[in-house]
Amino acid sequence: MPKAKVTFEDIGVSVTVPAGTRLIEVSEKVGAGITYGCREGECCTCLTKIISGGENLAPPSVLEDQVLKDNMAPRGHRLACQAQILSGDIVVKPA
């Protein structure tokens, strides 16, 4: 199965994950500082700064895109409960 590597900058941990894993699945288990509310892409609590490798995440869904706009999220930010890791290296930290 293709792998990818996601690094949580705030806690200094890199995790090798199977392609298709969502950020939420990793960040909670590893104890990163990204916090969650609804877990369904509505509340924007899990807004996450993508420091590098944003192109290695699946593009945001229509719902995620709308929530990011409604909450005036800066460029390069994603919802960790929605963002799916596809390949390569990604570095993230809490927004």
Next chain:
Amino acid sequence: MVAAGLTKDAVEIAPGVHWVGALDPHLRSFDIILKTANGTSYNAYVVRGEHGVAIIDTVKENFADDFFRRLESVARYDEITTIVLNHLEPDHSGALPELLKRAPQAKVYLSSRAQMMLKALLKPSGEKPPEYIPVTTDDEVDLGGRTLRFLHTPYLHWPDTQCTYLVEDGLLFTGDIFGCHFCDARLFNDRVGDFRFSFEYYYAHIMRPFREYVLDAVALIEPLDLNLIAPAHGPILRHQPRDYVHRYRELATPRLFNEARSEKTLVVFYISAYGNTRRMAEALAAGAETIGGVRVSLYDLEGGESGIFTDLIEEADGLAFGSPTINADAVKPIWDVLSSLTTVNVKGKLGAAFGSYGWSGEAVRLIEDRLRGLKLRVPVDGLRIKLVPDSGELEQCRLLGEQLARHLTGQVEHREIDFSQLQASTA
């Protein structure tokens, strides 16, 4: 409630500005969590300009008749050009669907984050949402000779909250900010009964979890010329309104100087039946103390009350909870503390759990789950030790303390792990 002096009509609070709210004197608890010993009020306002009329907020749905009767005493529906929603919680938006039917030409002004809430509120009516305009700080609406200027004051106490300033008159409509649950028909702060307790009680339960946002809002409000503050609950503050702004600043600022402010603080709470979890707590604290830049405090939950601990938790950077396992659970004093944190902001703090056990040892994992639920980060696996910790196990406790301290001070060495390891550790 004191009912003297209130008519069924609107009440003028400034020339061309009227209160059109409703009184709810028999309410005894609000949102389940707040006691309301003499009820509450739902304040809504009408502002008349040369070109149109603005409605600022509405009331709870079952008080809509009072609202519309008072509104009709000072304005016609076809005059309404503007509806401002400072906060969309149902006690302020309950009459909105009906108002939109009666004044369909009105444009709705709300914060950006209120847009999705507006759609959700109007869902049951099946009506198409009205024309709405998201606004932020310094956006303005001209009513003709009168200007409404918006202030972006989010999270007080919902993401959508904002304030609206009537520029020429120095009037500030603040939604729930500076509000309180206090029902008195005399309406104005210089005429009603003593509501100071209600003001502070409301702050403590509604605003305190968002104190950083309170300070941001106060910084926006302090430079304004203020003749009157018109909140969405409780007395209208026309006498010395600035005192209430000042009080919010005081309430949102830690009371005593924090001597450990230059360091990171770790508070270790424990409770222990036979002294085993206590020994773990002491070793953990000793380990954390060896890392520079961390100030550790150690508290036995058996010797305090959850209110005091709440204050400590609000100020701490990191929290470790130690509990034995009794009948497959952490013990009640732990849950008492962990269920009393809705009034403070713990999001993003460092959390950890540990404890001695005799049989199955579920407490540590349960506490970790609760800490994650409270939005703490839990980067280090908790420590479970069967019965009496030996010297090697106490060394593990010291190492856990060191690890927590390193996380607090950003001294963690980079680690590379595989996802399968994470799944194994949480299985």
